[in-house]
Amino acid sequence: MKLIIYPDVDIWDFVLSGLKTRSDVVLFPLNRHSNIIQKVARKYGYTLPLPINFVLGSNLQQTIKHLIPGDVVIIAEYTDPALISAISRIVPNGVSCYIWLWNHKGNNKNFANDLRTIHKHHFQVITFDELDADSYGFEWHTQFFNVKPYLHVASNQNISFQYDFFFVGYAKNRVEEIERIHSILSSYACYFVTVQTASDYIPYSRYMEMAMQSRCIVEIVHTGDPSCTLRPLEAMAVRRKLLTNNPVVRKYSFYRPQNIFIIGQDDLTNLSDFLYSPFELLPSDIVDSYDVNSWVDIFR
Numbered sequence: 041m042k043l044i045i046y047p048d049v050d051i052w053d054f055v056l057s058g059l060k061t062r063s064d065v066v067l068f069p070l071n072r073h074s075n076i077i078q079k080v081a082r083k084y085g086y087t088l089p090l091p092i093n094f095v096l097g098s099n100l101q102q103t104i105k106h107l108i109p110g111d112v113v114i115i116a117e118y119t120d121p122a123l124i125s126a127i128s129r130i131v132p133n134g135v136s137c138y139i140w141l142w143n144h145k146g147n148n149k150n151f152a153n154d155l156r157t158i159h160k161h162h163f164q165v166i167t168f169d170e171l172d173a174d175s176y177g178f179e180w181h182t183q184f185f186n187v188k189p190y191l192h193v194a195s196n197q198n199i200s201f202q203y204d205f206f207f208v209g210y211a212k213n214r215v216e217e218i219e220r221i222h223s224i225l226s227s228y229a230c231y232f233v234t235v236q237t238a239s240d241y242i243p244y245s246r247y248m249e250m251a252m253q254s255r256c257i258v259e260i261v262h263t264g265d266p267s268c269t270l271r272p273l274e275a276m277a278v279r280r281k282l283l284t285n286n287p288v289v290r291k292y293s294f295y296r297p298q299n300i301f302i303i304g305q306d307d308l309t310n311l312s313d314f315l316y317s318p319f320e321l322l323p324s325d326i327v328d329s330y331d332v333n334s335w336v337d338i339f340r
Contacts, residue, residue: 041066042339043103046116048072050244058186058332065336066103070118073097085122095126109134112339116140121157128161138339141167141178144267166338170266182292184335185273187327190252199252204228204315205283206254208242210235218260221285221303225258228315232258248274255315256281256301268292272300273330279319294330296320 041064046052048069059065071079074097081094092101104113104127113127113135124139131137139158145151145167155176158165165178173180205225207218211234222232231250235241242250251257257280259271266288273294275282282289282300289295289302298320301311328334 041107042112042114042336043068043107044114044116044336045070045100045118047118052116054244054248055184055186055332058188059336062333062336068100068103070100070123073099082118082120082122088122090122090126092126092130095122096130101130104130105132107132107135111135113137114140114336114339115163117142119151119154119158121154124154124157124161124163128163136340137161137163139163139165141165141169141172144169145172145176168267181335181338182330183268183270183273184330184332185270185277187273187277187331188333190277190279201255202229202253203231203250204255205230205232205258206251206256207232207258207260208235208247208250209233209260212262214260214262217263217285221258221260221283224303224308225283248278251275251280252278254280256283258282259284259286261286275299276322276327276330279321281315281319293326294322296322 043066044056044059045068046056048071053069056067059067078095078097081090085094096104107113109132113131115123115127115138117140119139119141127137165176166181167173167178168181168183170180172178205228207222207230209218211218215234218232218234222230231254233240233242251274257271257275259269259282261269261284265286268289269286271284272282272289272292276294283303284300285303287302287305289300297306298317301314306314
C-alpha cells in the first residue's frame with residue numbers, strides 16, 4: 041500500500057483524484073483530519089518533544105501503524121520537523137518513507153533546518169526541481185498531472201474558444217516579464233490574471249475549465265529556471281497549444297514545435313500560424329509517462 045499525506049488544497053485534490061480507483065493507494069489530506077492544536081504544533085513545535093497526539097490525528101496514527109513491510113509513506117510538500125519526527129516514531133519497520141517536493145527550495149534557511157530532521161529519520165526526498173536536486177543531492181523526477189479525465193477532449197476545430205491566450209499565475213517577482221509577454225500578445229483575445237491577493241484566486245477546477253476554453257496556455261518562468269512547471273502538462277492533457285518563455289521544454293518528450301511556441305526563440309511572425317494550426321496528438325506512452333499513476337509507481 042502507498043499512503044499519500046498531502047496538503048488540503050484544490051490542486052492536490054484534483055491531481056491525486058486520478059488515483060482514486062487504485063486499491064493500493066490511500067489518500068490522506070492532512071489538515072482536513074487535524075485539529076487546530078495539531079496544525080499549530082506541526083508549524084511551530086519543531087524544537088519540542090511533543091506527544092504524538094499533539095501532532096497527528098488518531099485516523100492518521102492508526103493508518104500508519106497498520107502499514108506492513110513493503111508499504112510506502114509519501115509526504116507531499118510537508119517538511120515540518122514535528123511531522124517527520126512523529127511519523128518516524130510510529131511507522132513500522134520495513135516501510136519506506138519519502139518526501140515529494142513540488143516547490144523550489146533554493147537557499148531557504150528554514151528548509152535547511154527541516155532537512156536535518158529529514159536526514160536524521162532517513163526519509164528519502166524526490167523533487168521536480170533540477171536546481172534543488174543538484175544542490176541537495178535529491179533524486180529528481182519530472183512533473184506529473186492527472187491526465188486521464190481529458191482523454192475525451194475533442195481537437196481544436198470542434199471547440200468554441202473564449203480566449204486565444206490564457207495565463208493565471210502568482211506574481212513571484214516576475215511582474216515585468218508577465219506584462220512584457222502580455223503586451224506582445226495585445227492584438228489577441230487574452231485572459232491574463234496575476235494573482236496577488238486572495239480575491240484574485242481562481243479555484244483549480246475553474247482554472248482548468250477556462251484553459252479548455254482557450255487556444256493556448258501561457259507559461260512564464262523566471263529566467264534560467266531549468267525545470268518544467270505544470271503548464272506544459274495541463275496543455276498536453278487538454279490538447280491546447282503552449283506559449284512559454286522557458287526553452288528547457290525542448291528537452292522533454294512532449295515537446296513538439298507544432299504545439300509549443302518558445303517566445304524569445306521562435307519567430308513571432310509565425311505566431312498566428314502556430315496558434316490557429318491543429319494540435320499534434322502525442323503518442324499514448326508519452327502522455328501516460330506524465331500521468332499521476334506513473335508518478336506514484338516510482339515510490340517503492
